[in-house]
Amino acid sequence: GENVEQHPSTLSVQEGDSAVIKCTYSDSASNYFPWYKQELGKRPQLIIDIRSNVGEKKDQRIAVTLNKTAKHFSLHITETQPEDSAVYFCAPPSPNAGKSTFGDGTTLTVKP
Amino acid sequence: GAGVSQSPSNKVTEKGKDVELRCDPISGHTALYWYRQSLGQGLEFLIYFQGNSAPDKSGLPSDRFSAERTGGSVSTLTIQRTQQEDSAVYLCASSWAVVEYEQYFGPGTRLTVT
Numbered sequence: 001g002e003n004v005e006q007h008p009s010t011l012s013v014q015e016g017d018s019a020v021i022k023c024t025y026s027d028s029a030s031n032y033f034p035w036y037k038q039e040l041g042k043r044p045q046l047i048i049d050i051r052s053n054v055g056e057k058k059d060q061r062i063a064v065t066l067n068k069t070a071k072h073f074s075l076h077i078t079e080t081q082p083e084d085s086a087v088y089f090c091a092p093p094s095p096n097a098g099k100s101t102f103g104d105g106t107t108l109t110v111k112p
Numbered sequence: 113g114a115g116v117s118q119s120p121s122n123k124v125t126e127k128g129k130d131v132e133l134r135c136d137p138i139s140g141h142t143a144l145y146w147y148r149q150s151l152g153q154g155l156e157f158l159i160y161f162q163g164n165s166a167p168d169k170s171g172l173p174s175d176r177f178s179a180e181r182t183g184g185s186v187s188t189l190t191i192q193r194t195q196q197e198d199s200a201v202y203l204c205a206s207s208w209a210v211v212e213y214e215q216y217f218g219p220g221t222r223l224t225v226t
Contacts, residue, residue, distance in 0.1 A: 032212035043203065043217040044155070051212070089155060091215075098210040099168055100145055102155040 003027060006090055006103030013080050014111050021106045023090030024072040030093040033066055033073045036102075039086045047088075048075070080110045114138070116218035118204050124224045125194055133189040133221045137206030144187050145215060146179060147203040155203070161187060162210050194225045 003026040013019050021035075031052035036044040050057045050064045050073065057064050063076040073092065077084055090103040117136045125131050137144050146158040157171045161181040172178070176195075181187040191198055201222050205215040 030211040034214060036215075043219055044205075044215075045217065046214045049214065093211070096168065098143070098160045098162060099171065100147075100157050100160060100215070102147075102157070104154045 003095060004090065004092055004101050004103045006106055008106060009104065010107045010109075012109045012111065015080060015082060017080055019075075019077045019080055019084070019108055019110075021075045021088055021090070021108070022072055023074065023092055023103050025092035025101075026071065027093075027095040030097065032093060033064065034091050035064060035075045036089045036091060037086045038089065038105075044089060077108075080108075082110050082112050084108060085110045116204060116206050116216050118202075118218040118221050120221060121219065122222045122224075124226060127196060127225055128193055130190065130192045131194055131223065133191075133202050133204075133223070135187045135189070135204030135206075135218060137185065137187070137204070138216055139185075141206035141208055141216070142184065143207045143210045143213070144181055145205045145207075146187070146189050147205065148173075148200045149203055149220070150200045158189070160210065191223075194223075196225050199223055199225045 005024040007022050034049035037047045038044040048062050048064050050066050061078045066073040087105045087107050089105050094101045119134045144161040148156045159179050163184050164181050176192045179189045201220040203220045204218045207213040207215045
């Protein structure tokens with residue numbers, strides 16, 4: 001989407017390795033920074049989110065870090081498993097509240 | 113509780129025909145969004161509703177696309193005079209409010225224009 005850059009576009013890792021996906025945005029009208037996961041043929045679902053009053057949030061093997069000064073936030077997956085294979089989207093705040101913007105997605109493949 | 117539902121799940125139509133896609137959001141969610149996703153692509157934002165109001169329609173691809181929401185609940189996306197490039201999955205999502213809340217997605221409507 002506009003004003004959003006998500007990298008890398010594809011990522012292939014061995015099972016057990018870590019994966020990091022970065023999302024850079026240009027402006028923000030809110031303080032909410034989510035990541036969504038979309039498995040093949042399914043709908044996107046929220047996996048983790050963070051609000052700007054904290055710098056990091058963890059949920060088991062998944063973590064999100066936020067750097068508001070640099071305007072980026074990252075998704076970290078540790079001890080990757082084959083079921084982590086999916087497309088991941090960031091959805092940073094949009095300069096136009098309500099006009100939701102998603103990153104272009106990162107296709108993560110975890111090889112057993 | 114019930115999640116977001118969409119109907120139909122699949123729609124095959126001939127070029128030039130009109131189609132209506134329906135979205136039933138989660139009860140109580142004031143915000144509703146429509147997206148389009150082509151095969152292997154990202155989420156293209158189309159329009160959002162705050163209650164029954166759509167403050168910004170600039171994301172709609174052309175004037176053949178329109179959307180409405182009634183009673184703060186059900187929304188319909190209408191595509192007139194369908195073209196082959198309209199073929200995609202149309203996703204609807206709802207959330208408690210326009211900003212700072214998780215979006216819950218429906219299963220999508222797969223539209224194929226022949």
